[in-house]
Amino acid sequence: MAEELGFSKGLAGVVADATSVSQVQGEVGRLIYRGISIEEIAEKSTFEEMTYFLLRGKMPTQPELNKVTAELKEFRALPKTVEAVIDAAPKTAHPMMVLQAAMAALAWDEAPVNLKDVDGNVRNAVRLTAQLGTAVARISRRRRGLAPVEPRTDLSHAENFLYMLDGKVPSKDVARMFDVALMLHMDHDFNASTFSARVIASTEARLTASVSGAVGALSGPLHGGANEKVLEMADKIGAPEKAKDWVANALATKAKVMGFGHRVYRTMDPRAKVLRGMLEQLVAQTGDKSTYETLRIVHDTMIDELGKTSKDYIWPNVDFWSGALYRLMKIETIDFTPIFAVARVVGWSSHIIEMWQDNRIYRPAAKYVGPTEATISPIASRG
Amino acid sequence: MAEELGFSKGLAGVVADATSVSQVQGEVGRLIYRGISIEEIAEKSTFEEMTYFLLRGKMPTQPELNKVTAELKEFRALPKTVEAVIDAAPKTAHPMMVLQAAMAALAWDEAPVNLKDVDGNVRNAVRLTAQLGTAVARISRRRRGLAPVEPRTDLSHAENFLYMLDGKVPSKDVARMFDVALMLHMDHDFNASTFSARVIASTEARLTASVSGAVGALSGPLHGGANEKVLEMADKIGAPEKAKDWVANALATKAKVMGFGHRVYRTMDPRAKVLRGMLEQLVAQTGDKSTYETLRIVHDTMIDELGKTSKDYIWPNVDFWSGALYRLMKIETIDFTPIFAVARVVGWSSHIIEMWQDNRIYRPAAKYVGPTEATISPIASRG
Numbered sequence: 001m002a003e004e005l006g007f008s009k010g011l012a013g014v015v016a017d018a019t020s021v022s023q024v025q026g027e028v029g030r031l032i033y034r035g036i037s038i039e040e041i042a043e044k045s046t047f048e049e050m051t052y053f054l055l056r057g058k059m060p061t062q063p064e065l066n067k068v069t070a071e072l073k074e075f076r077a078l079p080k081t082v083e084a085v086i087d088a089a090p091k092t093a094h095p096m097m098v099l100q101a102a103m104a105a106l107a108w109d110e111a112p113v114n115l116k117d118v119d120g121n122v123r124n125a126v127r128l129t130a131q132l133g134t135a136v137a138r139i140s141r142r143r144r145g146l147a148p149v150e151p152r153t154d155l156s157h158a159e160n161f162l163y164m165l166d167g168k169v170p171s172k173d174v175a176r177m178f179d180v181a182l183m184l185h186m187d188h189d190f191n192a193s194t195f196s197a198r199v200i201a202s203t204e205a206r207l208t209a210s211v212s213g214a215v216g217a218l219s220g221p222l223h224g225g226a227n228e229k230v231l232e233m234a235d236k237i238g239a240p241e242k243a244k245d246w247v248a249n250a251l252a253t254k255a256k257v258m259g260f261g262h263r264v265y266r267t268m269d270p271r272a273k274v275l276r277g278m279l280e281q282l283v284a285q286t287g288d289k290s291t292y293e294t295l296r297i298v299h300d301t302m303i304d305e306l307g308k309t310s311k312d313y314i315w316p317n318v319d320f321w322s323g324a325l326y327r328l329m330k331i332e333t334i335d336f337t338p339i340f341a342v343a344r345v346v347g348w349s350s351h352i353i354e355m356w357q358d359n360r361i362y363r364p365a366a367k368y369v370g371p372t373e374a375t376i377s378p379i380a381s382r383g
Numbered sequence: 384m385a386e387e388l389g390f391s392k393g394l395a396g397v398v399a400d401a402t403s404v405s406q407v408q409g410e411v412g413r414l415i416y417r418g419i420s421i422e423e424i425a426e427k428s429t430f431e432e433m434t435y436f437l438l439r440g441k442m443p444t445q446p447e448l449n450k451v452t453a454e455l456k457e458f459r460a461l462p463k464t465v466e467a468v469i470d471a472a473p474k475t476a477h478p479m480m481v482l483q484a485a486m487a488a489l490a491w492d493e494a495p496v497n498l499k500d501v502d503g504n505v506r507n508a509v510r511l512t513a514q515l516g517t518a519v520a521r522i523s524r525r526r527r528g529l530a531p532v533e534p535r536t537d538l539s540h541a542e543n544f545l546y547m548l549d550g551k552v553p554s555k556d557v558a559r560m561f562d563v564a565l566m567l568h569m570d571h572d573f574n575a576s577t578f579s580a581r582v583i584a585s586t587e588a589r590l591t592a593s594v595s596g597a598v599g600a601l602s603g604p605l606h607g608g609a610n611e612k613v614l615e616m617a618d619k620i621g622a623p624e625k626a627k628d629w630v631a632n633a634l635a636t637k638a639k640v641m642g643f644g645h646r647v648y649r650t651m652d653p654r655a656k657v658l659r660g661m662l663e664q665l666v667a668q669t670g671d672k673s674t675y676e677t678l679r680i681v682h683d684t685m686i687d688e689l690g691k692t693s694k695d696y697i698w699p700n701v702d703f704w705s706g707a708l709y710r711l712m713k714i715e716t717i718d719f720t721p722i723f724a725v726a727r728v729v730g731w732s733s734h735i736i737e738m739w740q741d742n743r744i745y746r747p748a749a750k751y752v753g754p755t756e757a758t759i760s761p762i763a764s765r766g
Contacts, residue, residue, distance in 0.1 A: 007398035009742035010585065014397060015390035020753025035757030044759045061765045081471050085484060088467035093491035100592055101468060101491075104484035104599070108476035112604070189749040196582045200596060203603020204576050209483060213583060213596030216487070220586025221495070222744045323446065360393035361605045366572040370403025374418030378426045382444045 005367050017364075021054060021350045022187040026264035029315075031271065035188060041116065042180045047157045048072060048100070050183050051129060054350040055122045068126060069156075075130035076151035076160065078138070082106050082131070083148075086138050093140045095338045097218035101214035102135045103128075111204045112246045114222065115356040124207050125349035129350045132211075132345045133157065136338040137164035144332070158182060161342060166330060174329055177278045181322060184271045185340055187347030193217040193224075194344070194351050201352040212349045217339055224337035226319035227326070230259040231333050234294045243297035251305055259295075259320030260302060268315045275321040281329045291324045388750050399578065399745075404437060404733045405570040409647035414654065416570060419725030425563045425657045430540045431455060433566050434512060437733040438505045451509060452539075458513035460720050461521070465489050465532075469521050478522045479602035479720045484510075485518045486595035493589045498739040499653065508732035513596075515728045516540065519721040520547035527715070532715075541565060544725060549713060556668065557712055560661045564705060567654045568723055570730030576600040576607075580731040581738055582745045590735055591740035597731045598724055607720035610706035613642040614716050617677045617707070620661070626680035632686055643685060651698045658704040665711045674707045 008014050022033045030040040033054060041050060052060040052068045060068060078086075085105040106128065107236040114120060138148045139200050141164075149164045158179035162170040170178070188194070197214035201207065218224040237246045283289045299316055306314035326336055391397050405416045414421040416437060420732055422435060435443040435451045443451060461469075468488040472481040489511065496501060521531045526545075532547045541562035545553040553561070571577070579600040583595035601607040620629045633640050645652060666672045682699055689697035 003403055005398075007400070009400070009741075011394075011397075011399060011747035012743075013746045014394075015388075015750045016394060016747035017390070017392070018388055018750040018752045020751065023749070023751035023753065023755070030761075032753075032755065035754030036759060040759055046673065059759065059765050060762075062762050065762065081473060084471035085468050085488070088464050088471065088488070089491055090464065096657055097487060097490045097493075097589070097592060100595060101484045101487035104480060104487050104595065105468070105471065107480045107483070108472055110480075185439050187735035189751070190747050191742040192582060192586050192744050192746055194577060195745060195747060196596060199575060199579045199602070203600050204608035205599050205603035205606075206480070209480060209599040209602055212483060212487065213579060213599045216588050216592040216596045217583040217586050219592055220588035220744075222581070223517070223586035225590075226691050358392075360395075360579060361575050361603075362393050363575055364394035364397045364578060367398045367401040368403065368406035368572070369401045370406070371418030372406070372415065374415075376419060377421055377442065379443075379445050382442050 005369070007063065007367060016190055016199065017355065019189060019351060019354060020057070021347065021354060022189050024189050024264050027266050027268040029265060029270055030361060031188070039271050039274065041183055045183060047179050047182050050186060051126065052345050054187060054346050055125055055353060072125070072130045072157050073153040073160075074129040076153070078131055079106070079109060079136050081108055082135065083138070086135060086142065089139075089142070091143050091145070094141060094219070095136070095334060096224070096341075097214060098131075098139045099135055099338055099341060100212050100215040100219065102139070103132065103208055103215055106131060107134075107206045107208035107212065110208050111354070113204045113206055115204065115359060118353065118357075121207060121353050121356065125346075125353060128211060128349060129345050131159070133161045133342045134164060136166050136335070136342055137161060140165055140332070140335050141336075149239060162329065165335075170329070174282070177282060177325065178186035178329060180274065182343040184274060184318065187344070187350065192220070193286050194348055197348040198351055198355055201355060202362045204292065204359065204361060206227045207349060207352055208295040210352055211345060211348050214344075218337060218341055218344065224340050226258065226317070227323035227336050228333050230295070230319055231291070231323040231327060233258045234291050234298070237294050237298070240290070240293035243294050243377065244354055247298055247301040247305065257298065257302060258312065259316050261317065265315065265317065269317045271380055272316045272320055275318065275325055279321050279325045279328070282325060286328055290326060291327060295320065295324055388549060388752070390750060398725075399538050399573055399587060401438065402572060402734060404730065405572050407572050407647045409645075410649050410761065412648060412650035412653055414571070420651050422657065424566055428566060430562050430565050433569060434509065434729050436571060437578060437729050438736060439509055452508070454509045455513045455540050456536040458510040459517050459518050459536070461514055461714055462489070464491055464493060466521070468517060472522075472525075473529070474526050474694065477565060478519070478526060478717060479598060479607070481522045481655070482515075482518055482721055482724060483595050483598040483602065484653060485522070486591055488596055489514060489518075490589045490591035490595065493591050495557065496589055496739070497586045498587065498742060501740075504590060504736050504739065508736060509733060511591055511594060512728050513540070516544045516725045519718070519725055520544060521717070522721065523548055523718045526717075529633075538674065545712065548718075553712070557665070561664060561712065563657065563661060565726040567657060567701065568726035570727070570733065574606065574729065575603070576729055577734050578731065580589065581734055582596065583748070584735040584738065585742060585745045586592065587654070590732060593735055594728060594731050597727075601720060601724055607723050609641060609702035610709070610719050611716050613702055614674065614706040614710060616641045617681070619676050620681070623676035624671070626677050627684050630657050630681055630684040630688065640681065640685060643697065645700045646696065648700065652700045653701055654701040655699045658701065658708055662704050662708045662711070665708060669711055671711060673711060678703065678707055732733065
């Protein structure tokens with residue numbers, strides 16, 4: 001229908017703006033943040049360094065890295081108002097809905113936007129990044145009936161987040177894996193939540209108000225939540241030895257196999273490779289291999305079966321392995337999408353700050369397809 | 384820069400989707416809701432009828448109108464959780480930021496989206512429309528240090544809103560004018576907040592989560608807030624007899640005259656005409672003509688002066704007269720944009736429900752303009 005009407009539904013293929021924050025090279029399975037491949041970032045960088053790099057557009061010197069690291073620590077505590085908003089939510093509320101409200105409340109003490117104050121906007125983004133993590137941990141513990149754990153300032157962002165979630169400081173290995181997982185999810189060009197953040201911020205709405213809207217977009221099942229569904233699938237399969245038949249049956253009945261395919265990638269999502277490597281390392285350390293084995297057999301069967309007939313859409317995406325990794329870190333499934341936000345907030349903020357350098361409100365055209373000459377008929381005559 | 388790069392900045396002129404909710408015919412100064420001109424709507428319809436019409440796509444029969452009117456009344460009370468969120472805000476918080484959080488909190492007890500359940504989605508939109516008004520009134524009274532006024536179910540939506548704001552039932556004339564003002568603001572095709580609502584909802588995020596994001600977009604000074612600025616201008620001018628010189632000086636120094644020009648209209652905004660008529664009626668009734676006279680002289684001087692050199696952008700937009708009208712209704716300037724949301728929520732919801740009939744996630748392409756082959760250099764070597 002859309003093609004007949006002369007436009008591209010969902011703006012697929014339509015260039016909405018220029019960016020230098022990240023690029024998804026879907027044909028070759030490459031993802032770069034400001035030119036650096038995601039594999040190199042996963043190997044050599046940290047959440048703190050990438051926060052600076054994405055927000056500022058240059059890699060930090062040691063003093064700059066020290067400063068952003070200190071700020072990420074200082075800003076961790078939530079304002080009492082935001083705590084009150086989180087604590088007003090019923091335990092049954094979806095954590096993404098609570099997070100969206102908490103982020104809107106975080107805008108309560110934010111100054112109106114000054115587009116040209118890049119330093120102030122970056123500082124605000126660092127505050128927001130620090131506090132979003134604290135909000136996610138508080139929301140999770142509240143849902144689980146646990147008292148909040150106050151943030152510590154002697155831990156890295158990744159360590160402190162897991163500490164606030166669990167009450168225990170994670171091992172160095174787990175903290176590093178989580179740090180890498182966050183970096184992998186920081187940005188992905190114009191995905192729907194980032195595009196939402198840009199559209200809202202193009203009105204010169206406050207940074208945090210725009211991020212609140214992006215959290216709303218990420219809450220949608222077509223965007224966030226896919227790694228939850230992969231785990232639900234693994235749980236439904238039940239055991240590794242059942243996986244091969246399950247996939248064969250799913251393919252025969254055209255049921256959806258979760259965690260495969262992506263609108264942009266035409267080959268392996270590079271993030272999936274990194275996540276699989278970390279997952280295998282953690283499986284070896286913990287000896288808990290049930291979910292991993294099920295997923296591995298789903299994966300291999302999919303590649304085998306689909307490879308017989310097609311070269312398209314047969315590769316796992318970022319969501320295929322991440323849920324199993326988080327589960328081994330004792331994170332509950334419902335917290336996976338909020339954790340996506342803990343990482344993506346850096347990308348959202350970087351896009352907004354970049355856009356504000358040359359801002360124009362998003363105001364697309366509409367193709368009107370309704371009647372053009374109607375009138376109000378007397379109510380008694382209506383059918 | 385954007386044109387050189389081969390795309391349209393702000394998606395100007397780019398068709399983002401089809402809609403039959405409303406059409407802005409900018410060249411001829413016509414606005415239609417599903418085919419009916421805004422002038423006819425202002426003359427003959429009501430907020431309740433238009434809520435049904437925009438959400439459902441057909442004019443209601445008497446039983447259908449009775450039902451939506453009853454629902455708009457029944458749903459007026461806010462959940463205690465949402466009241467708690469509003470009451471957590473400091474009185475200094477901007478009311479749009481409090482409203483954004485309140486709307487996100489309203490999604491706490493909302494079920495996940497079922498795209499095909501149009502009846503359920505419309506009912507939810509009616510609830511949201513009823514409760515957004517109550518939230519705006521509560522936020523306003525709290526800011527002014529006043530206790531909230533509980534909604535009444537024997538009043539129309541417009542009457543009840545003014546009653547909740549002021550504590551007194553308005554005159555029939557004022558209630559009707561406010562009802563018309565709300566209808567004028569209900570929809571305007573793909574303005575930035577409606578587009579934000581669509582982008583967020585395209586992920587199948589909940590209706591209220593999407594509307595919360597739209598409130599964020601409307602909070603931006605490039606979108607909502609223009610009628611506030613018109614009144615600030617009038618107050619700065621100070622008196623009608625100073626208006627002519629003020630405009631001449633503004634034009635000579637290229638200072639911005641608020642309330643003129645629009646990205647879409649190339650002639651008179653039809654809503655401005657209706658608003659001016661109501662304003663003149665209320666000025667005659669109240670005898671308070673100071674702001675009106677100042678604006679009238681600004682208006683006439685602008686038309687005269689700009690008409691000498693150009694035919695473009697010389698007409699007042701919807702924001703030029705609405706602020707003066709609201710001021711005569713004793714509404715504070717800072718509440719104008721939240722009142723815009725009281726009306727526009729119907730348009731936001733109508734667009735979302737329409738879009739969900741044939742949904743595809745918004746995922747535009749990006750023009751990458753950053754480096755493509757960077758590496759991580761040792762930190763000591765960075766400049």
